[in-house]
Amino acid sequence: MSDVLILNGRLVDPANGIDAERDLLLRDGRVAAIEIPGVLKNVAAAETIDASGCIVAPGFIDVHVHLREPGQTYKESIATGTAAAAAGGFTSVIAMPNTVPVNDSVAGLEWMLDAARGSVVKLFAMPAATMGSMGIELSNFSALRKAGAVGFTDDGKPVLEDDVMRAALVRAARLGVPVSQHAEDTRLTGGCSMNAGPVAFRLGLRGMTVEAEARIVERDIRLLREIEKAEGLRPHLHVQHVSTARAMEAIRAAKREGLHVTCEVAPHHFTLTDEAVGNYDTHAKMNPPLRVEADRVAMVAGLMDGTADTIATDHAPHAAHEKEQEFERAPNGITGLETALGLTLRVLHRGQGMTLSRVVELMSVNPAHVVSLEGRGGLAVGNHADVVVFDPNTDWTFQATNSKSKSRNTPFNGAAMLGRVRFTICEGRIVFSN
Amino acid sequence: MGSATTPKGSEYAPGSLLTISDVPLEEVSAILAETTRIEQLPRSERAQMLAGRTVALLFYESSTRTRTSFELAAKSLGATTTLVSDKSSSIEKGESLKDTGLTLRALGAECIILRHPCSGAPFLLARMTGLPVLNAGDGMHEHPSQALLDLRTILTRLHGVAAATTARQDSLRGVTIAITGDILHSRVARSNALLLPKLGARVVLCGPEELLPETALGLGPGVEIERNFDAALERAQVVMMLRIQKERLAGLELDLADYVARYQLSSQRFTKHAASALVLHPGPMNRGVEIDGEVADGPQSAITEQVAHGLAVRSALLVRALGAGRFESVTV
Numbered sequence: 001m002s003d004v005l006i007l008n009g010r011l012v013d014p015a016n017g018i019d020a021e022r023d024l025l026l027r028d029g030r031v032a033a034i035e036i037p038g039v040l041k042n043v044a045a046a047e048t049i050d051a052s053g054c055i056v057a058p059g060f061i062d063v064h065v066h067l068r069e070p071g072q073t074y075k076e077s078i079a080t081g082t083a084a085a086a087a088g089g090f091t092s093v094i095a096m097p098n099t100v101p102v103n104d105s106v107a108g109l110e111w112m113l114d115a116a117r118g119s120v121v122k123l124f125a126m127p128a129a130t131m132g133s134m135g136i137e138l139s140n141f142s143a144l145r146k147a148g149a150v151g152f153t154d155d156g157k158p159v160l161e162d163d164v165m166r167a168a169l170v171r172a173a174r175l176g177v178p179v180s181q182h183a184e185d186t187r188l189t190g191g192c193s194m195n196a197g198p199v200a201f202r203l204g205l206r207g208m209t210v211e212a213e214a215r216i217v218e219r220d221i222r223l224l225r226e227i228e229k230a231e232g233l234r235p236h237l238h239v240q241h242v243s244t245a246r247a248m249e250a251i252r253a254a255k256r257e258g259l260h261v262t263c264e265v266a267p268h269h270f271t272l273t274d275e276a277v278g279n280y281d282t283h284a285k286m287n288p289p290l291r292v293e294a295d296r297v298a299m300v301a302g303l304m305d306g307t308a309d310t311i312a313t314d315h316a317p318h319a320a321h322e323k324e325q326e327f328e329r330a331p332n333g334i335t336g337l338e339t340a341l342g343l344t345l346r347v348l349h350r351g352q353g354m355t356l357s358r359v360v361e362l363m364s365v366n367p368a369h370v371v372s373l374e375g376r377g378g379l380a381v382g383n384h385a386d387v388v389v390f391d392p393n394t395d396w397t398f399q400a401t402n403s404k405s406k407s408r409n410t411p412f413n414g415a416a417m418l419g420r421v422r423f424t425i426c427e428g429r430i431v432f433s434n
Numbered sequence: 435m436g437s438a439t440t441p442k443g444s445e446y447a448p449g450s451l452l453t454i455s456d457v458p459l460e461e462v463s464a465i466l467a468e469t470t471r472i473e474q475l476p477r478s479e480r481a482q483m484l485a486g487r488t489v490a491l492l493f494y495e496s497s498t499r500t501r502t503s504f505e506l507a508a509k510s511l512g513a514t515t516t517l518v519s520d521k522s523s524s525i526e527k528g529e530s531l532k533d534t535g536l537t538l539r540a541l542g543a544e545c546i547i548l549r550h551p552c553s554g555a556p557f558l559l560a561r562m563t564g565l566p567v568l569n570a571g572d573g574m575h576e577h578p579s580q581a582l583l584d585l586r587t588i589l590t591r592l593h594g595v596a597a598a599t600t601a602r603q604d605s606l607r608g609v610t611i612a613i614t615g616d617i618l619h620s621r622v623a624r625s626n627a628l629l630l631p632k633l634g635a636r637v638v639l640c641g642p643e644e645l646l647p648e649t650a651l652g653l654g655p656g657v658e659i660e661r662n663f664d665a666a667l668e669r670a671q672v673v674m675m676l677r678i679q680k681e682r683l684a685g686l687e688l689d690l691a692d693y694v695a696r697y698q699l700s701s702q703r704f705t706k707h708a709a710s711a712l713v714l715h716p717g718p719m720n721r722g723v724e725i726d727g728e729v730a731d732g733p734q735s736a737i738t739e740q741v742a743h744g745l746a747v748r749s750a751l752l753v754r755a756l757g758a759g760r761f762e763s764v765t766v
Contacts, residue, residue, distance in 0.1 A: 196649075197649055197652075198649045198651070198652025198653075199652070200649070201618075201647065201649040201650055201652055201653070202624070202652055202653060203553055203554065203575060204553035204554075204572070204573050204574030204575030204576065204621060204624060205553050205554075205573075205574070205575075206574075279452075279453075279554065279557045280553070280554030280557050280558065321530070321532075324530070324532050324558070324562065325530065325531070325532075325558070326531060326550070326552035326554065326555045326558060327552065327553065327554045327558075328552045328553065328554075328573070329552060
């Protein structure tokens with residue numbers, strides 16, 4: 001018997017309009033029953049979880065993680081990265097393709113998704129939009145889609161050429177999946193290692209401008225408009241890790257116009273500014289870079305008003321020796337799976353009054369919609385039994401040394417967090433408990 | 435006597451000099467006083483100050499005056515020096531800065547003087563080795579010992595030798611210093627713009643927008659921007675000229691003839707707008723580009739004096755870094 005009973009919790013399931021005390025029965029990897037308190041109390045189950053004082057929600061879904069396998073398992077592996085995901089309350093993650101080699105083939109995708117890799121949570125992948133993520137020749141979208149691709153991206157790099165991006169959007173639209181874009185005009189960011197502005201000037205570092213991000217977002221939105229008009233298709237653009245007020249505003253306008261644009265914001269972009277670089281702290285080096293306060297506030301506003309669809313971590317592990325380099329030489333990226341909830345609750349829920357329902361929307365419901373994961377992102381009877389149980393009121397301090405990830409590259413070591421994951425249940429299996 | 439640059443509990447060793455912005459005014463004053471004291475010591479006594487101590491010079495970029503200045507300073511104090519440069523060393527084989535630093539420490543280096551093309555590299559080296567590190571120029575960031583020697587030069591010329599032993603909030607009150615040229619890429623400009631206002635000076639940065647973005651104003655109070663060089667000169671008691679760092683322009687197209695016309699400190703311009711101003715240049719100079727040879731060699735020029743002050747100031751910085759002599763009492 002594999003039944004799991006979750007009693008005494010507050011079920012927050014915006015997908016099904018529930019925010020109330022409910023008990024849940026999970027059976028054979030699916031949600032078997034949702035009842036008011038008392039109804040399920042006599043059900044015999046292999047595991048019974050007392051969720052008193054906790055939120056019971058659909059498991060979090062991260063549409064943007066780097067698991068470094070194949071090729072860079074000294075940083076992370078699918079097993080360790082997904083263990084970190086489980087510890088953060090995530091039951092599904094979407095792996096980016098910038099592995100070594102780049103995930104641009106059916107064989108590569110199938111290898112990655114094979115159970116032998118030891119994924120602890122449900123693993124999905126976005127293969128490369130172009131071969132080798134070189135931005136020139138599209139990968140085989142239809143074959144990759146059949147093999148399980150949930151979208152396409154050259155993440156880490158943009159698809160720069162207009163005609164290539166247009167073709168990618170058209171082909172993806174025919175398959176009903178998004179093209180996920182790393183919005184950076186790399187023609188404007190050569191040699192840059194942080195946000196352009198007074199901090200970069202003082203530190204003597206070349207800065208990435210707001211324009212470098214916004215130009216690509218604005219270009220992609222223009223392409224959507226043109227394709228809709230010319231081809232009668234409705235392509236889906238997903239803008240990754242938005243970091244600037246200008247790009248957020250462009251997305252807001254595009255949504256108002258009715259175009260199919262979604263976007264994500266990373267916790268570090270709504271929490272920190274470029275001041276966090278301090279004395280060249282490579283743990284504050286990421287791409288897009290930490291921006292100024294006005295941009296940070298714009299990310300918060302986008303998350304509050306519905307312009308931003310999802311919180312995504314851009315979990316990007318790097319080994320200590322790689323970050324212990326000169327700032328300009330160190331790789332971009334930070335880990336994020338285990339700090340996402342703690343920062344979201346601290347900054348958005350406590351700091352901005354975001355409802356827990358909206359938090360769950362941003363971390364579960366909406367990401368499921370972005371990549372069309374059927375039966376996930378909500379806890380209706382019959383759905384996959386992907387559940388997170390978290391205590392929303394516990395203040396705690398994140399210690400990187402306790403991370404399940406292989407890497408420790410985070411600016412949030414020692415940072416205050418709010419809310420603790422107690423249980424993560426993926427398809428009915430308890431994959432994390434605390 | 436002030437407290438040392440690095441506060442208690444800092445991850446950097448006492449005596450490190452990574453950025454001038456960390457150095458409180460009292461500490462600047464102590465460095466100036468120590469500079470004069472060392473300078474006045476008999477040669478034989480000076481040669482004992484760092485006897486038996488080991489200093490490593492780690493130079494990832496070619497340098498003539500800074501390297502020689504630090505090296506001669508260390509030697510004049512009796513220290514053993516070793517030079518590691520990016521050519522013909524483990525650096526060339528790809529060894530990391532951290533590992534190179536740890537190797538030097540294992541070989542007995544007690545202080546490392548670092549010149550590096552990457553901004554911030556001295557912070558990394560100081561964190562990784564725990565040794566005092568003297569920043570001898572890092573990328574586009576800072577050149578703090580240059581700012582200190584420039585300060586000593588200015589104080590000496592404007593107020594006399596005795597005035598160059600202390601730094602007070604009003605030491606440069608009423609003094610305007612025009613720093614002109616490639617500010618964007620200049621670590622000298624940054625360090626001076628951070629240091630000189632602490633003594634009451636106005637720092638007027640001057641140059642075209644592509645070499646002097648508005649974000650420079652973020653360096654702090656006491657700093658302003660003036661695009662018109664003639665106007666800047668009119669106000670200046672000190673004029674510091676900078677070369678265009680062609681190696682750092684990174685694709686930036688600059689009309690050199692136009693630049694020279696607008697920003698060269700020509701003899702004619704100097705005589706017309708700032709004939710009594712003190713002229714400084716951190717070198718190397720491109721005569722005929724940013725500065726006219728006649729001005730560089732003229733009576734208002736203190737360019738060679740800057741070099742001499744550099745040797746003296748760097749002696750004090752080494753004594754401070756190694757906690758030797760009187761400075762021991764001011765390092766935490």
